[in-house]
Structure formats: structure tokens, C-alpha cells
Amino acid sequence: MMGPRQEAQAALFYAFSLEDHVPQDHLLRSIDRFVDLDSIRAHLADFYSHTGRPSVDPELLIRMLLVGYCFGIRSERRLCEEVHLNLAYRWFCRLDLTDRVPDHSTFSKNRHGRFRESELLRRLFETTVARCIAEGLVSGQRLAVDASLIEADANKQNSTPKEDWDATQIDPSDAPRAVREYLDTLDKAAFGAASEVQPKFTSHSDPASQWTAARKGPAFFSCSDNYLIDTDHGVIVDVEATRSIRQAELGSTKTMLKRVRDRFDLHPERLIADTAYGTGPMLGWLVDQGIAPHIPVFDKSGRPDGTWTRADFEWDAGNDQYICPEGHALKQFRRNYSDPNRGPTGKGTAEYRALKLTCQACPSKQKCCPNADARSITREEHEDARQIARDIALTRQYEISMKLRKKVEMLFAHLKRILGLGRLRLRGPYGASDEFLLAAAAQNLRKLAKIFPAPQHPRKA
Known part of the structure; x- marks a missing residue:
């Protein structure tokens, strides 16, 4: 009833x-x-x-x-x-x-x-990192780094083309908070000083954001969320907000590695990253720090016409020369110059050339330099570090590292799909940093909760 x-x-x-x-x-x-x-x-x-x-x-x-x-x-x-x-x-x-x-x-x-x-929010985040270390979730031996684009709270309708933008003409007293914060970061590599190249558009509401079409779709304003994680359990050990350009993201990697060394005494044996981090200066810096770069080399030395590439030439470090497949030497200098202007350029690259007579009589000229009188090879300043990265790429450990690198991408997917951080709500460099720090702290806490769930007590009758 x-x-x-x-x-x-x-x-x-x-x-x-x-x-x-x-x-x-x-x-x-x-x-x-x-x-x-x-x-x-x-x-x-x-x-x-x-x-x-x-x-x-x-x-x-x-x-x-x-x-x-x-x-x-x-x-x-x-x-x-x-x-x-x-x-x-x-x-x-x-x-x-x-x-x-x-x-x-x-x-x-x-x-x-x-x-x-x-800096309370950074202290809060570092407290979660310290707890993860105390619980044995972080060894600090294998770290991985990556960046993800987070859409900024800005749109093209409220922006200025690069030829009309001049930060020196802005009066800070009349500017919004996000603009004042951007002006304070003009000399910092993370936002203002990363590159001299001006973006195509600059947002009035959030000039620290970057106009980008990196997703191969419609362009938008964004900031980059940079994660440095320990690959043992996917714990985020540091986070940094930057503009969405490669130079700023590379600089943030150095900043984060130095910070985890100073704050948590973490000295990684290797750093895992994608090709965007495989530039010569970045690889050279990692090698100088004693960190093995498990990173694909950013290399544009390939030749589309099928002729011999730089990889086909053997480097003779003792004699400062390259040896071609036919056994001929390519040298940077063949005599001592009294005029310093005719010596090394100091631009971070060196050009090694073969003798014209040697190349003209070589039977393999069509495979080497069919459209030039003599073959030349450009060697970068950090070529030794690049070669170290190439040698690492041939090892079994490198294959494992490339699989571990996906843990960073999984964290970014969790950040956007579960935590809902696909678009920034706060503006300015400090607003982006606040959101990224809180989100990273939440992800670390959820990681701890997943691995060490609370004990279950029977409910009282």
C-alpha cells in the first residue's frame, strides 16, 4: 500500500x-x-x-x-x-x-x-613534492620534461598587430593588472626576453600570452605549462609558466632542473624529452651538467636530393677534420692566419671544406656535391653533445626512455580532461603561474591518494 x-x-x-x-x-x-x-x-x-x-x-x-x-x-x-x-x-x-x-x-x-x-602557492606545491619524496615515490634519477599549450583568457578581437604594438608607450598607472605584470617580466626569459621576434598579434587583456598556431589549426592566444616529472611514478617535481615559444620552454627546463637540485637535492642521471629540446645549446648544457640527454637530436643536416649527409662523414677529433667516405679530409683551416678576422668566426659554427681539386677528381662527386665545386660541412659548437645524444639513441635504455616520456603527456591529458584546465581563467604571467602551481599540487595529491588510499573502517551501526 x-x-x-x-x-x-x-x-x-x-x-x-x-x-x-x-x-x-x-x-x-x-x-x-x-x-x-x-x-x-x-x-x-x-x-x-x-x-x-x-x-x-x-x-x-x-x-x-x-x-x-x-x-x-x-x-x-x-x-x-x-x-x-x-x-x-x-x-x-x-x-x-x-x-x-x-x-x-x-x-x-x-x-x-x-x-x-x-609565493605561498609555490610553497604549497613544493610541500606536495617533499611528501612524495618522503613516501618513496621520487628517486630523481630519470626526469622527463615537456610543455603543453593552455588557451589564455584572450581573443583576437581585443588585440593589436605587431607593427602597432609598443610596450614602451604603455602607462603602468592606467594599465590593467595583467598588463602591469607583463611589463614587470619583460626582462625575464620566461615571458619577455625569450626571443626578440615579435608575435603576429598581442592581446590587450593579456599581453603575456602568445599568439600561436602550434596545434595545426586556428591560431589562438596561449601560455605554456611546463612540467618536470620523475618517471618512477609520474610525480610532478617542478612546474613553470612561460610563453608558448620554444626558447622560453628550453629556458624553463634549465630553471626547473636548477631549482629541484637546490630545493630537493635531486641530481638526475638522465633527462627525457622530445625533439623540441634537442637543440645543440640545450644538449651541450645538459652534458656539461652531467645529465645524459635521452632526447632526439634536432637536426636539419639531411639532404633531400639523396646525396651524402653529414652523418656519412667520419669526425676525426684529434686532427679537427672530417673524413669523407672516399678517405679525403675536410678541414676548417689549412694554414695559420695572422689576421684574426680570417680565423674562426665565433658564431657557434665552423665550416669544413675539401680541396676543390680533390672533389673534381673524385669518382663519387655525384653522390657528394653534384652542384658544387667542393664539399663543405657545417659543424655546430655543441656537435660533441649532439653526437652523445645520437649514440644514446642507439641504446636499449633510450627505447625505455621514449616509453616513459608518455607519462608527461598523460599528466597533461589528466590536467585538461579531469581537472578541466583547458583554458586559463586568470590573466597575466602570475595568474598563469598560480593556476599551474595549484593544478600540479592537486595532481600530486591525487597521485598520493591513489597509491596510498585511506584505510577503510567499518561504519558504526
Whole structure:
């Protein structure tokens, strides 16, 4: 038979416990065991006034941000609503049923102020890295690096062509926050000083973003999220925000490697990356640092006409010369020059040439230099490091490294599909950095929660 109508009965008192209503297997229970925010108040003490009205607890704000980034809640307005309604979110944020959720404007006020000035979000991210190291998830021997394009909160309609853009004519006092932040980073390789080449368009709302068509589709404004990960368990050990150009991404790799060495004493045996990182200067820097470059060499020495390439010539380091397949020498200099202008160019490259008479009489001229009087080969300054990378590419370990490199791409896929960070919400170089740091911290915490889930306790009757 039909039961009685259900009607809500008002009661004066309720016997209610949040602890009993959060499932034992909830993700936040596992994450909560690895969130260490005890040092936040001491870290921020100098950035608060000793007088005035008490502020919102910074630990509460950080816990709410972690909830948002762990569950893909990008809007801070919506985050406040979700924390207000969701019992598990309230439990994680240490809020009782009667506690009031902070207003959404509190986040932007703290983010643009004391959080950014104190580098709190980087400290939060590095705390998760330290916990992963303590749990034995990071060995630091095999690191991988890559960058992913994240669409910026900008569009072409509000942009200026490169011939009309002049940063020196901008008045910082009248400019938006994102523009002022960009002007502060003009001398930094990550954004302003990475390349002298001006982009085709510059956004008025976020000039730090890069107009790019790297996805082989319609061009858009973007920033690059650079990850340095340990391949043992795919833990992100460092993250850096840059413009979406190769020079800035290469510079961020050096920055991240130096930072993990100084902060966590990580000295990798190898670095794994794709061809974009296989330039001569980058490989030379890695070899100088004692890091084996498991990276495909960025090489344009191939010849489309089928003639002999530079790889067909043997390098004789002792005599500073190349030996062609016919046994003839290609030398840079055949006599000592008293005039320094006729010596080495100092441009990072050297040209080695064979004798004209030798090439003219050679039976293999059609295979070597059919359209030139003599064969010449250009050797870069870091050719020794490039050769080391080529030799590594022939090993079994290199094959394993190329498979491990996919772990970085998997993290970027997780970042965009699960955490919802396919488009930036904050503008400016600092806004992009804040979002990338929080997302990386959330990914590390989810990794810890997956590998070390919370113990399951039987529910009380």
C-alpha cells in the first residue's frame, strides 16, 4: 500500500556528525592525510597587519582551492556554493554545518596580495613534492620534461598587430593588472626576453600570452605549462609558466632542473624529452651538467636530393677534420692566419671544406656535391653533445626512455580532461603561474591518494 506523505519536520536539535556522513572511500579522505598546512600561518605572518578586523583563515582558503582544482571546479563563485552544499567538502575544509563559507571575492583579494607576495602557492606545491619524496615515490634519477599549450583568457578581437604594438608607450598607472605584470617580466626569459621576434598579434587583456598556431589549426592566444616529472611514478617535481615559444620552454627546463637540485637535492642521471629540446645549446648544457640527454637530436643536416649527409662523414677529433667516405679530409683551416678576422668566426659554427681539386677528381662527386665545386660541412659548437645524444639513441635504455616520456603527456591529458584546465581563467604571467602551481599540487595529491588510499573502517551501526 502507499506510504504516508513525507514532510519535513522542524526540530530544535539535531544529532549530526560530518565524520559519519563522509564515505570512507571518498577521495578527499585519502588526500587529507597528505595535506600539510601547519606552516602556512607562520609563513604568512609578516604579510598580515597586527591591527584591524581578523581575516579569513588562510588554511581554509587553501583547502577550498585544493577542492576546486582536485574536482575541476574552476569558478570561485561556484566553488563557494559547492563547499556550502557538499558535506565532504565541508569536512575537508574543517567547516561545521553552521560555519559560514567565505565570499568568492576573498580569494582574489588574497591571491593578488599576500599569496603572491609570499609565493605561498609555490610553497604549497613544493610541500606536495617533499611528501612524495618522503613516501618513496621520487628517486630523481630519470626526469622527463615537456610543455603543453593552455588557451589564455584572450581573443583576437581585443588585440593589436605587431607593427602597432609598443610596450614602451604603455602607462603602468592606467594599465590593467595583467598588463602591469607583463611589463614587470619583460626582462625575464620566461615571458619577455625569450626571443626578440615579435608575435603576429598581442592581446590587450593579456599581453603575456602568445599568439600561436602550434596545434595545426586556428591560431589562438596561449601560455605554456611546463612540467618536470620523475618517471618512477609520474610525480610532478617542478612546474613553470612561460610563453608558448620554444626558447622560453628550453629556458624553463634549465630553471626547473636548477631549482629541484637546490630545493630537493635531486641530481638526475638522465633527462627525457622530445625533439623540441634537442637543440645543440640545450644538449651541450645538459652534458656539461652531467645529465645524459635521452632526447632526439634536432637536426636539419639531411639532404633531400639523396646525396651524402653529414652523418656519412667520419669526425676525426684529434686532427679537427672530417673524413669523407672516399678517405679525403675536410678541414676548417689549412694554414695559420695572422689576421684574426680570417680565423674562426665565433658564431657557434665552423665550416669544413675539401680541396676543390680533390672533389673534381673524385669518382663519387655525384653522390657528394653534384652542384658544387667542393664539399663543405657545417659543424655546430655543441656537435660533441649532439653526437652523445645520437649514440644514446642507439641504446636499449633510450627505447625505455621514449616509453616513459608518455607519462608527461598523460599528466597533461589528466590536467585538461579531469581537472578541466583547458583554458586559463586568470590573466597575466602570475595568474598563469598560480593556476599551474595549484593544478600540479592537486595532481600530486591525487597521485598520493591513489597509491596510498585511506584505510577503510567499518561504519558504526
